[in-house]
Amino acid sequence: MLRHAALMLLSAALLVVAQPATAKPMVGVPSVVDGDTIEIHGQRIRLNGIDAPESAQLCLDAGRKNYRCGQKASLALADFLKAHRPTSCIEVDRDQFRRMVAVCTAGGVDIGDWMVRKGYAVDWPKYSDGFYVRAQNEARAAKRGMWAGSFERPWEWRKQMTVQ
Numbered sequence: 571m572l573r574h575a576a577l578m579l580l581s582a583a584l585l586v587v588a589q590p591a592t593a594k595p596m597v598g599v600p601s602v603v604d605g606d607t608i609e610i611h612g613q614r615i616r617l618n619g620i621d622a623p624e625s626a627q628l629c630l631d632a633g634r635k636n637y638r639c640g641q642k643a644s645l646a647l648a649d650f651l652k653a654h655r656p657t658s659c660i661e662v663d664r665d666q667f668r669r670m671v672a673v674c675t676a677g678g679v680d681i682g683d684w685m686v687r688k689g690y691a692v693d694w695p696k697y698s699d700g701f702y703v704r705a706q707n708e709a710r711a712a713k714r715g716m717w718a719g720s721f722e723r724p725w726e727w728r729k730q731m732t733v734q
Contacts, residue, residue: 626640
């Protein structure tokens with residue numbers, strides 16, 4: 571566990587070092603847009619490599635009862651960020667909506683890792699290159715968050731919503 575945490579911090583540090591000299595972290599007190607998007611100083615920031623359920627998305631809990639897992643993810647992120655201010659983000663890309671895509675930390679913790687490890691988001695292999703898969707496996711094994719019941723991967727849920 572400590573080795574994994576050290577590797578995650580080393581990876582985040584290497585990511586920061588690999589950024590061009592002009593890339594400066596955006597630091598501030600965030601507001602939560604949803605489970606994988608925050609806003610700092612009016613700038614929307616998509617957390618890199620993870621995908622959280624959408625606000626309207628329903629999941630099934632351990633008792634097979636529907637709950638708003640997207641809302642739960644947003645609230646969990648808000649509580650975490652409130653307790654671990656300020657937040658620092660390093661841009662790694664821009665998404666299709668021109669939002670900053672970044673690796674963000676709060677209180678020295680990779681926010682994406684925290685969200686996945688707690689079961690509020692999943693590793694998004696299309697963008698993560700498997701970076702959060704260990705955190706996801708830990709959450710799945712411990713039946714944390716969405717892993718306590720059943721859910722549809724957020725990207726699959728969104729695809730279904732566009733077909734309807």
